Structures are given as structure tokens and as C-alpha cells.
Amino acid sequence: MNTKTIKHNKSKQCKNHKVRQTSQRASTHVVKEDRVIPENVVIETVFGCNAKCIMCPIEMPTKRQKGVMPSVLFKRVIDELAPYYQQIDQIDLFGVGEPLLDKGLPDKVKYDKENGFQDVGLATNADLLEKGTAYKLFEAGLDTIMISIDGITAEVHEGIRVNTSFERVIKNVKKALALRDEYGYQTKFVIRFIRQSNNRHQWSGFKEYWTPLITKTKGDLIIGYNIHSWGGEIEVQKGPSYKPIPGHVACHHLFDRIIILRNGTIPLCCADMHHAHYALGNVKNGSLMEIYNNSMMNEIRKRHQAGNRLDLDICADCTVLESERNKDVI
Numbered sequence: 001m002n003t004k005t006i007k008h009n010k011s012k013q014c015k016n017h018k019v020r021q022t023s024q025r026a027s028t029h030v031v032k033e034d035r036v037i038p039e040n041v042v043i044e045t046v047f048g049c050n051a052k053c054i055m056c057p058i059e060m061p062t063k064r065q066k067g068v069m070p071s072v073l074f075k076r077v078i079d080e081l082a083p084y085y086q087q088i089d090q091i092d093l094f095g096v097g098e099p100l101l102d103k104g105l106p107d108k109v110k111y112d113k114e115n116g117f118q119d120v121g122l123a124t125n126a127d128l129l130e131k132g133t134a135y136k137l138f139e140a141g142l143d144t145i146m147i148s149i150d151g152i153t154a155e156v157h158e159g160i161r162v163n164t165s166f167e168r169v170i171k172n173v174k175k176a177l178a179l180r181d182e183y184g185y186q187t188k189f190v191i192r193f194i195r196q197s198n199n200r201h202q203w204s205g206f207k208e209y210w211t212p213l214i215t216k217t218k219g220d221l222i223i224g225y226n227i228h229s230w231g232g233e234i235e236v237q238k239g240p241s242y243k244p245i246p247g248h249v250a251c252h253h254l255f256d257r258i259i260i261l262r263n264g265t266i267p268l269c270c271a272d273m274h275h276a277h278y279a280l281g282n283v284k285n286g287s288l289m290e291i292y293n294n295s296m297m298n299e300i301r302k303r304h305q306a307g308n309r310l311d312l313d314i315c316a317d318c319t320v321l322e323s324e325r326n327k328d329v330i
């Protein structure tokens with residue numbers, strides 16, 4: 001097999017998904033037999049949510065249908081990815097939606113682990129993270145659980161994470177941490193705060209609150225990440241200190257991440273997840289790696305590499321790279 005690693009102008013990793021320790025490693029992307037192989041795979045196991053967070057597009061109208069990814073489709077995706085398990089650093093089982101709504105999630109985690117993937121993770125609002133659910137996910141071999149909490153008071157958290165209970169979330173997370181510690185599971189906890197105008201003042205208190213509760217030697221982290229615009233769908237207050245990334249910088253996500261939506265559609269990137277306006281294809285109709293390396297995708301990659309990132313409307317309106325640059329990892 002002809003595998004080479006090409007140096008690529010990669011900043012810190014993207015917003016929602018690549019928040020783990022591997023995100024700090026050397027800037028490269030992998031090409032195998034002239035195809036770009038993603039390091040990070042995002043599988044939207046559920047499109048739909050129990051919450052209505054104010055910075056999330058989930059409640060905005062879209063032609064996409066809500067629902068859970070059928071396990072047959074999920075397995076088909078994993079079977080296609082299995083030959084690349086050594087190149088793939090992470091599999092993330094969430095997109096726009098709450099993965100814990102899927103009762104089949106532990107089986108999906110287990111299937112990934114049986115196929116050799118090294119870091120299988122998910123992000124959750126933790127409102128449904130009861131002890132039994134945490135137990136099933138740990139038993140299935142979940143490597144990383146990202147917990148989204150956006151405040152240190154009920155008023156602030158619930159004002160952002162509408163329909164969740166701050167008290168329940170905190171209780172669930174503490175119980176899940178205790179379970180992990182008591183039985184020696186290896187799952188890492190990433191406690192993640194999306195900084196926005198309503199909660200920015202609580203970020204330093206958030207770090208103080210969570211630092212004694214996590215265990216850094218087990219790989220746990222606290223992450224602060226600035227709100228991004230979902231490709232222009234959400235209004236982001238930029239403020240006087242906001243510095244845009246120049247248009248000649250290519251976006252590394254076109255090279256290091258593939259996203260598979262819950263019905264098999266492959267959108268351009270994370271900013272395109274909600275609508276899939278720039279869909280590259282659907283895994284039900286073709287090979288996943290061929291779709292990820294099709295003429296449309298390669299043309300967009302070339303435009304970015306030629307210094308014309310801002311030519312595409314979605315890229316011009318996207319603030320993911322700026323959010324990544326300001327990410328804090330503690």
C-alpha cells in the first residue's frame with residue numbers, strides 16, 4: 001500500500017469534535033493511494049435532541065429528517081472504515097443531536113471497539129446520563145465522553161441549555177465520574193464549556209469548580225471553546241478583539257475529518273452538518289472514501305490550497321477556525 005503523510009497547514013482542531021489530547025500533535029494529513037484519509041470520523045447517530053440550546057441550530061428549519069441512524073447503516077459505515085483503523089485517530093458518535101437518545105448506542109460503541117478503533121467518543125448534554133447508561137457505555141469500551149455544561153449556576157446553564165436541568169446534569173456527571181473511578185474504567189472525561197455572551201463571566205469559576213472533580217492522570221480535561229457560527233447560521237458577536245483568519249489559510253477540516261449524517265449523507269464539513277447544502281454524496285449509493293475524494297471535494301480542497309478559502313459562502317461565513325485558535329485546554 002502506498003501511504004504517505006503530507007505536512008499540512010493545520011491549526012488546532014475543530015470545535016465540537018477534535019478536543020482530545022491528540023489535537024495538539026504534529027500538523028499532517030494522510031494520503032493513501034492518492035486518496036485523502038481522514039483522521040477523525042464523525043458519525044451522527046442521532047439527529048434530534050431533548051434540549052434546545054440557544055447557540056445550536058437544531059430547532060431551525062431544515063429539510064433533513066430527524067431520527068436515529070439505523071444500526072445496519074452504522075455497521076456498513078464502520079465496515080467500510082475498518083481497513084483504515086490505523087490511520088483514524090478518533091471516531092465521534094454525535095453530530096447535531098443528543099446521542100443518548102439512541103438506546104442502541106452502547107452496541108455502536110462496542111462495534112467500533114471490536115473493529116479496532118482506538119479512540120471512540122461522544123459528546124452529551126448529560127441530562128439523560130443516568131448511572132445505568134454510563135455503566136453500559138463504559139462496559140462497551142467508550143474511550144472519551146465529552147460533557148457539555150455551559151455555566152456554574154442553574155440560571156446561566158439553563159438559560160443556554162434550554163430544557164435541561166442543571167441540578168440533574170451535575171448529579172449525573174458526578175455519579176458517572178464516581179462509577180468510572182470505583183470500577184477502574186478507562187473512559188476519559190472532557191468537561192466542555194462554550195463561551196458566549198451569557199456565560200463568559202463564569203468561565204474562570206467553571207475551571208475552579210471542575211478542576212478538583214476530574215483526574216488529569218486519567219486523561220480528563222476541561223475545555224473552553226468560543227461559540228462559532230455554524231457556517232453563518234448562528235449570529236456570533238465578534239467584538240473588537242476578534243481577528244479573522246486570513247482567506248489564504250486553507251481549512252484543515254477538508255483534509256482531516258469526514259462526517260456521516262444519520263441518513264448516510266456526507267456533508268462538506270462540520271459547518272455544513274445541519275443542512276448538508278454542500279452534500280458530497282450518500283454512503284448508501286457509493287463508497288465512503290470515494291465520496292470523500294470525489295471531484296467536488298477535491299475541487300474545494302484545491303481552492304483552499306490556492307488561497308481562496310473565502311470564495312465559498314459557507315467558508316466565508318464560518319468561524320470554526322477562529323474558535324479553535326482561542327480554545328483553552330486545562
Ligand SMILES: C[S@@+](CC[C@H](N)C(=O)[O-])C[C@H]1O[C@@H](n2cnc3c(N)ncnc32)[C@H](O)[C@@H]1O
Pocket residue numbers: 015016049053055056057094095096097098099123124125146147148192194225226227228229230234
Ligand atoms: C451539537 S452538540 C451535540 C452533542 C450533544 N448534544 C452536546 O450538546 O454535547 C456538540 C457540541 O457542539 C457544541 N455547540 C453547539 N453549538 C455550538 C456553537 N454555536 N459553537 C460552538 N459549539 C457549539 C455543544 O456545546 C457540544 O459540545
Ligand code: SF4
Pocket residue numbers: 048049050051052053056057058096097098124125161
Ligand atoms: S444538547 Fe447538543 S444537540 Fe441538543 S440542542 Fe444542545 S448543543 Fe444542540
